[in-house]
Amino acid sequence: AQSVSQHNHHVILSEAASLELGCNYSYGGTVNLFWYVQYPGQHLQLLLKYFSGDPLVKGIKGFEAEFIKSKFSFNLRKPSVQWSDTAEYFCAVNGRNNNDMRFGAGTRLTVKP
Amino acid sequence: KAGVTQTPRYLIKTRGQQVTLSCSPISGHRSVSWYQQTPGQGLQFLFEYFSETQRNKGNFPGRFSGRQFSNSRSEMNVSTLELGDSALYLCASSYRSGTSAPLGSETQYFGPGTRLLVL
Secondary structure, rough: OOEEEEEOOOOEEEEOOOEEEEEEEEEOOOOEEEEEEEEEOEEEEEEEEEEOOEEEEHHHHHHHEEEEEEEEEEEEEEOOOOHHHHHHEEEEEOOOOOOOOOEOOEEEEEEEE | OOOOOEEEEEEEEEEOOOOEEEOOOOOOOOEEEEEEEEEEOOEEEEEEEEEEEEEOOOOOOOOOEEEOOOOEEEEEEOOOHHHHHHHHEEEEEEEOOOOOOOOOOOOOEEEEOOEEEEO
């Protein structure tokens, strides 16, 4: 069965620090990968997604993620975080053949001004 | 363009009762997916409806069911409620070009959720 692991439960950074949130998945076939974000008091929204092609995916608000197939990873990065990036971040995966969307437990990011 | 709306926003039920939650997708969106979010289990996929048919299903018991109407609005029903069904139920809509396109190929837009408390 497919699963998604997010290693960091809560990350605290100062503004301008670099961010990397880990995401590893377990699935035997071809996958589609996603990062979603939930800002305080707002709905869950898509940050970026990977289906095929260039493994380095750029999303909104300066976020990017790299798909490393050999490591079953899809880590989220941002070179310089802002206070407004404070939110909860979810990694998700679905298998091309079964369409069962699986989410990680989420990582809460707190950015101190 | 109006976003995804879910009603009711909050609900309190007792064990053994049943509940129906409603989701109105963004105009023009034909796919509606339902998710359950709990502190212990996180976000879990329940099912997806497209063109009034359930297309995909997560690993939930048969007490969880749904339907979609011709206007793409969707309802989710939970029968014989258990304490563990207390959760935030999220609905997401997407355009979904066809059944062959994988879930998530079109951006999913999430609603605010319905918070269900089972006593």
